[in-house]
Amino acid sequence: MPVIVTIEIPGGTQEQYEETTRLLVAAEWFPPAGFIAHAAGPDESGGWRVVDFWESEDDFRAFMEKGRSIFEREGSRTVVPTVTEAVNVMVRPEPK
Template sequence: MAVIVTIEIPGGTREQYEKTTRSLGETDWFPPAGLLAHAAGPDGDGGWRIVDFWESEDEFLAFMEKGRTVFEREGVRTVLPTVQEATHVMVRPAPN
């Protein structure tokens, strides 16, 4: 079952997000299995919000475990995820 994962990072910044994303991209397992779509931006309260669509909650949790050392190294210590069932996910194909 597909899920929507919303992650709130209190105090998170664009710079921190971009550095963490670059570090994740340097791993041999990124992009992670099960990730369908990803979006991120400021949350309006001085933090950062990420909204992902995953094939399953288990795949999201596996990603969080694999990424733990990267998150800690980049200073991402507080992550508040919310997981909810997605009844439909539509992803526009990338242009050729």
């Protein structure tokens, strides 16, 4: 069942996010199994928010484990994601 994963990163910055994303995308295993979509941006408290869509919570957890060394290297704080069931996930189709 698809899930929505929301991660709040208090004090997170755009620079930290962009460097972490660069390293993740460069990993030989990227894109990870079960990945559907990703969005991120600043939140109202001055930190950073990430919203992902995954095929399952297990897929998301496997990604977090694979990316652990990157997250730790970039100084990402331990965060507790919120995982909720997605009733529907729509993505814009690629142009033909």
